[in-house]
Amino acid sequence: MNNLFAIIAMVLVSSQLAGGEVVRQRDIVYHRTEGVAMTLDVFVPENPNGIGIIKIVSGGWKxxxxxxxxxxxxxxxxxxxxxxxxxHGSQPRYQVREIMDFMHRSVRFIRVNADRWNIDPNNIGVTGSSAGGHLSLILATTGAPGDPTAKDPIDRVSSAVQAAAVFYPPTDYLNWSEPGDDAVGIGKQARWQPAFGDESATAAGRQTLGHAMSSIYHITESTPPISIIHGDADPIVPLFQSQSFKKVAESKGVPIELVIKAGAKHGWPNRQADEIQFLKWFDRHLLPPARNDVGFRLGTCDWSIQQQFSTESFHFAKRVGLRGIQYSFGTEGDGLDLRTRQNRDTLRDTVKQTGVAISSMGIGLLNKIPFATTDEGENLVIECIETMEKLKREATELAERDPTDHEFATLVSPNVVLIAFFNRGDINGNPALIEQTITKLKRVAPFAEKHGVTLAIESLLNEKDLRHILDSVGSPALKVYYDTGNSARMGYDIYREIASLGADNICEIHIKENNALLGEGEIDFVKVKSLLTTMQYNGWIIIEGSAPKGMNRTTACKHNAAFALDLFAK
Known part of the structure; x- marks a missing residue:
């Protein structure tokens, strides 16, 4: 009987920490191989925030x-x-390739069982030191979708993590302390050769293995935010490893910080105090964006990050701290087409997971199928209004069934749809097309009014022509979608136009710079913010474009989000 109590005590124990009681669940099996169980322990705080952090227990891959x-x-x-x-299983019985696979399996297991511990399956962080840091960065750079055809449901889900924070991690075994310094089980890493296995016996094998196990070669624009702390006197893992990793990550636009501790070796007293930096990193990148009643609501367009009609755009927005996505409305069959209830449910689930709102809809297809000159363009606008009405009605029904969903209902009920007039749909400088546009808007605007939708004109028109359209149509459902970059490119005085049109006529705004990142071009966004504040603008501010020639759009948006958050969200 005493043994039984001892076993129960090992499975579930509690400890008292500064933050309250923490319940430890021991020896939970996440994988079995060759009759050996791989396990994890779970520490559940007294007041959980719904976010999980994986802490990899590994030193020298033991x-x-x-x-x-x-x-x-x-x-x-x-x-x-x-x-x-x-x-994880330790070397030399298990080698690095196997150990990396164990780590991917652990993330998948935790994600599948997220409800068991009441954590967000789409928002998981990872941390570790030395070999644990190496494995953490392997997850950060090579975490991938599961195999949808796998027999084991655990293997069907993603092993990706959404943020990482590590101490003195090995990142490049092919260039250990300097370029060309091979340490794949030889040289400065020879004492750990059993962990590398037979593959490290030949130069060709070392190249293959070194590339596979070095996170530096797997960094992409989609790599999640990473924080590193490394001592400049580390005799085991040289600081060169973290510095090289940071350089490549920055070139890909990955949010990264490297703190160098002067005189610190491979570990130091009271290292736990430095984890406060990691805590802040995870707070910044894993916790839902703060709802700031003072600052402006910031979002981006799904097309600006090359994720049109995709739920991934919402996860991206959350990762960079934005609160909304302007979602594309396209032809039937384009990605997640919101005309179907199933797809609307999928999008609602994504909004619930991320806390990122559908800020507005955008019909970019009107640049190919002009609103002014085609029936198909007019029908697209009508279909979009109908879809937005369904989103609102279905959200209201959800809120009526569950009063706690009232706030959520506002996140999935956009009121504004952008009507684009560019390329083939451009009407600037053509009075006849402007009059045709007015005629069509007079037909469509009452339908928009009926369903509480605002039609927002985005074009190359100046203020005079915009006012002519607004006055001629005479509908409260018709407003201006102001774009700083477009108007500046046309040579208009954007500061005068914004102030003159005011909050009565501007329902939403694109902050955009021409061929430059926000804050690095000709537009004075501090002045733009001052104007919006003065006129008591309360609509969304949406980041669009603003990428120097040759820069990846996702990379640019990460930079632009940081700039916009620093300026507009305070």
Whole structure:
């Protein structure tokens, strides 16, 4: 009987920490191989925030339970994070390739069982030191979707993480302390050769293995935010490893920070105090965006990050701290076509997961199928209004069934649709097309009014022509979608136009710079913010474009989001 109680005590124990009682669930099996169980321990805080952090227990690719002592989960559990201490099979029995696979499996297991621990499956962080840092960055750079045809449901889900924070990580075994310094089981890493296995016996094998196990070669524009702390006197993993990684990450537009500790070696006393930096990093990149009642609501267009008709645009927005996505409305069959209830449900689920709103709709297809001259263009606008009405009605029904969904209902009920007039749809300088546009808007505007939708004209027109259209149509459902970049490119005085049109006529705004990042071109966005504040503008501010020639759009949007958040969200 005493043995039974001892076993139960090992499975579930509680400890008292600064942040309240933390319940530890021990020895949960996430994988079995050759009759051996791979396990993890879960630390559930008294007041969980719904976010999970994986802490990889590994040193020299050996994983020991005695490393998980008092204070192991601080400061994360103290601040509401659920911590997963992940153990793996140790070298030399298991080699690095196998150990990396174990890590991917652990993330998939945690994601599949997210409801069990009440964490967000789409918002998981990872941390570790030394070999644990190496494995953390492998997850950050090579985490991938699962195999939808796999027999095991765990293998069908993604192993990607959404943020990483690590101490002194190895990142490039082919260039260890300087370019060309091969350390794939030889040279400065020879004492760990058993972990590399037979593949490290030949130069060709080392090249293949070194590339596979070095996170620096797998960095892409989609790599999640990464924080690193490394000592400049580290005799085991040279600082060169983190500096090289940072350089490549920055070239890809990955949010990254590297803190160099002067005189620090491979570990140092009171290292836990430095994890406060990691805590802040996870707070910034994993917690839902703060709802700031003072600052402006900021979002981006799905087309500006090359994710039209895709739920991934919402996850991207969350990662960079934006609160909304301007979602594309296109022809039937384009990506996630919102004409179908199933697709609207999918999009609502994504909004609920991310907390990122559908800020507005945009019909970019009108640049190919002009509103002014085609019946198809007019029908697109009508179909979009109908779809927006369905989104509103269905959200209202959800809120009526569950009063806690009232705030959520506002996130999935956009009121504004952008009517584009560019390329083939351009009407600037053509009075006849402007009059045709007025005629059509007079037909469509009453339908928009009926369903509480605002039609927003985005064009190359100047203020005089815009006012002529607004006055001629005479509908409260017709407003201007102001674009700073387009108007500046046309040579208009954007500051005068914004002030003159005012909040009565501008329902939404694109902040955009021509062939430059926001804040690095000709537009004075501090002045734009001042004008919007003065006129008490309360619509969305949407980041569009603003990329120098040759720069990846996603990379540019990460930079632009940081600039806009710093300026407009305060």
């Amino acid at each position: 994983s020991h339970h005695h490393k998980v002592g008092e204070g192991f989960t601080s400061p994360y559990t103290d601040h509401g994070y659920t911590v997963f201490a992940v153990f």
